Amino acid sequence: MGDGGTRTRGPVDASALEGRLVDGRYLVGPRIARGGMAVVHRATDVRLDRTVAIKVMHASLGDDPEFVARFVREARSAARLSHPHVVAVHDQGQADGLVYLVMEHLPGRTLRDVVRDEAPLPPRRALALLEPVLSALSAAHRAGIVHRDVKPENVLIGDDGAVKVADFGLAKAVSTETQHTATSGVLIGTVSYLAPELLTEGTSDTHADVYAAGIVLHELLTGVKPHRGDTPIQVAWHHVHTDVPAPSALAPGLPPYVDALVARACVRDVGQRPADAGVLLRHAHRVSQALADGDVDDPELVADLRPAASPGPVGAVPTSAGPVTAESDSGTWLFGGPAGAAGAGGADGPGEPWPPDDAEVDEPPVALPRPQAHTQVWDRRVPPGPTSDGPAGPSAPRRRGRGPWVVLAAVLALVLLAGGAYWFLDARWTPVPAVxxxxxxxxxxxxxDAGLRADVRQDYSEEVPPGEVMGVDPAAGGRVLGDGPVALTVSRGPERYDVPRVRGGSEDRAQDAVLAANLEVGERVERYDDDVEAGTVLGTTPRAGTSLPPGEEVSIIVSLGPQPVDVDDLVGTDAEDAEDRYTDAGLEVDVTEEYSDDVDAGDVVSQSPGPGELLPGETLSLVVSLGPETVVIPDGIVGSGVDEARELLEDLGLEVVEDDDDSVGLGFVVGVDPGEGERVDRGDEVTITVF
Known part of the structure; x- marks a missing residue:
């Protein structure tokens, strides 16, 4: 299969897909990447006219029901996740000899490219890249899904900066009855990111994803993997026997609490490791906040995060007569076991060299056998040698009469062997009852009552009532050595957290309170409030005290202060209407009056400030027209001299016109029009008759 021409099984070679129309719907384009189980191409969904990524299982695995079942489980597991940081699964099917999966296409690069091109990264940048990954894993863990192959190659970074976790191809929905990860006794993952308990006990739960995420963080901070060796087995040995070194040993200057975060995520003792990605995400938020605050050290945070001293080797790297295979840059390594063992090779020979020329992965998956509680390997290659009775040689003549004793001894030996086998294989094991x-x-x-001890742990469940057993390991019908413990997982009921009360505080403190409550910060809602100053939190949606599942979004409502009042251009409008309208809107309206020859009485002559916005309580000044100014023709005009009358009337702002057609030259005023006592507008003409 592939570019190297390795022989494949199955009817279709997945590497020759370009240009094909799969299942009458997906037009396959160029190859994007190739891994141990499948090849990924860019494709076009001709029905919906959108670009997708189609992942097709290698033809050499197409007739293996176990691998097909695992591939189908990928679709079902990943399709259950709807999260902004998880690559969406659109479709899955089998057609024309192909088993395929259709996923969201995310143009961009992988986190491996970032490590290669930019690492070591500043801690704030490293955590900014890791936190979306932890958010995605947290959603998966809440859905009962363990990724099992967390590594930089499976983190995609879009051209728009979106970070998404891909390839749940090795993921498996965690059963309520078992947390074993392997199928047919084979552990699957990538050796540089495998948790110690995977190698020693063959168990995988959310703790294993937390460990792998911690290794990824170490790699982002330092640019190198914490455990290295010439072979995968050497790397596995380090995971089991040595602690992950502090990143500051390779990247001096990192705050101690960053080292403590990596140590907590990668501690070999599962009991000290965060229970799932959600817990590690909350730790990461605290570290990010300390970095944002510029804290050089935070002893309290370090004390909270740093695990206790490691107890020493978690166990021994498993050895058995079963298969131990791994793939390296130089091809496939086989460490014993029969041909066709799960891993790189099939029954017809080894798989293709890793990585292929066009692969976009850094290192291949490794398959290690699940550890066996009792393993005995018989070496049939050594012929019988001399016994303690003497050197080997021709048999001595038999002595007569020994035959019956030999038979009796043989029968006794068989009885003892049968009894020992019964005890070893059955009698010392206790069956687990159904609980x-x-x-x-x-x-x-x-x-x-069955002679067994219960190891009780609790976990949340959306379906199982509180106090009810929802998981048993080993399951009913399984067997436990002697009175060994049986792990019971008891439901705590649905996981719920109350929305915190944040009214009256700052927006930053409200966000911290929401995150501390295991909830996510939703959109920012702005609202005017006449009584609360701008920037102060008014409340949340949903309301404080509402119980929500972890990770639910809570919107924070922030005050914009009093709502501004829009003031129009009021010049020439009715002053009384303007005063009533803006007084009702909360403004202080100050009215003054003046005469105006241009503006009708009662209308606005001018305003201050002009058109725009005013806050409630501010003052709007209006100048209102009294109309043109009027004066009264004074008494005493008639009978006065012409000059005296003219001066008096002009002082009142009137225009004087003399009528002297019938004048005899005495210079006295004998009449005025309008008459004395009448009101006229300033500037009007007044006619005086001169005698």
Whole structure:
């Protein structure tokens, strides 16, 4: 299969797909990447006219029901996740001899490219890239899904900067009855990111994803993987026997609490490791905040994060007669086991060299056998040698009469062997009774009656009532050595957190409170409020005290202060209407009056300030027209001299006209029009008759 021409099984070679129309719908374009299970091409969904990524299982695996089932589980597991940081799965099917998966196409690069081109990264940049990954894993863990192959190659960064976790191809929905990850006893993952318990116990739960995320953070901060070796087995040995070194040893200057965060995520003792990605995300938020605040050190945060001293080797790297395979840059390595073991090779020979010429991955997956509690390897290659009775040689003549004793001894030996085998294989093992669905007390009592001890742990569940057993390991019908413990997972009921009360505080403190409550900060809602100053939090949506599942978004409502009043251009409008309108809007309206020859009485002559916005309580000044100014023709005009009358009338702002047609030259005023006592507008003409 592939460019190297390795022989494949199955009817279709997935590497020759370009240009094909798969299932009558997906027009396959150029190849994007190739991995151990599948090849990924860019494709066009001709039905919806959109670009997608189509992942097609290698033809050499197409007739293996186990791999097909795992591939189908990928679609079902990933399709359950709807999260902004998870690559969406659109479709899955089998057609024309192909098993395929259709996913969201995200143009851009991978986190491996960032490590290669930019690492070591500043801690704020590293956490900014890791936090979306943890958010995606947290959503998966809440849905009961463990990714099992967290590494930089599976983190995509779009051209728009969006960070998304891809390739849940190795993911498996965690059963309520088991947390074993392997199929047919094979652990699947990438050796540089495998948690110690995967190698020693063959168990995988959310802790394993947390460990891998911690390794990714170490790599972002330092540019190198923490455990290295010439072979995958050497790397695996380091995971089990040595702690992950502090990033500051390779990148001096990192704050101690950043080292503590990596140490907590990568601690070999599962009991000290964060239970899932959601817990690690909250730790990462605290570290990010300390970095944003410019804290050089935070002893309290370091004390909270740093795990206790490691207890030493978690276990030994498993060895058995089963398969141990890994793929390296130089091809496939086989560390014993029968041909066709799960891993790189199939029954017909080894798989293709890794990575292929066009692969976009940094290192291949490694398949290690699940550890065996009791493994005995018989070496049949050594022929029988001399016994303690003497050197080997021709048999001595048999002594007569020993035959019956030999038979009796043989029978006795068989009886003892059978009894020992019964004890070793059956009698010393205790069967596990069925307790799934019982209350915690009832289940503990049932196990005690069977001679077993209960190891009780609690976890949240949306479906199982609180106090009811929702997981048993080993499951009913399984066997436990002696009175060994049986792990019971008891439901705590739905995981819910109350929306915190944040009214009256700052927006930053409100965001911190929401994150501390295991909730996500939603959109910022702005609202005017006459009584609360701008920037102060008015509340949340949903309201404080509402119980929500973890990760639900909470919108924070922030005051914009009093709502401004839009003031129009009021010149020439009715002053009384303007005063009433803006007084009702909360403004202080100051009115003054003046005469105006141009503006009708009662209308606005001018305003201050002009058109625009005013806040409630501010003052709007209006000058209102009294109309033209009027004067009264004074008494005493008639009988006065012409000059005296003219001066008096002109002082009142009137224009004087003399009528002297019938004058005899005495210079006295004998009449005035309008008459004395009448009101006229300033500037009007007044006629005086001269005698």
């Amino acid at each position: 799934l669905g019982e209350s915690q007390d009832a289940a503990v009592s049932t196990l005690a």
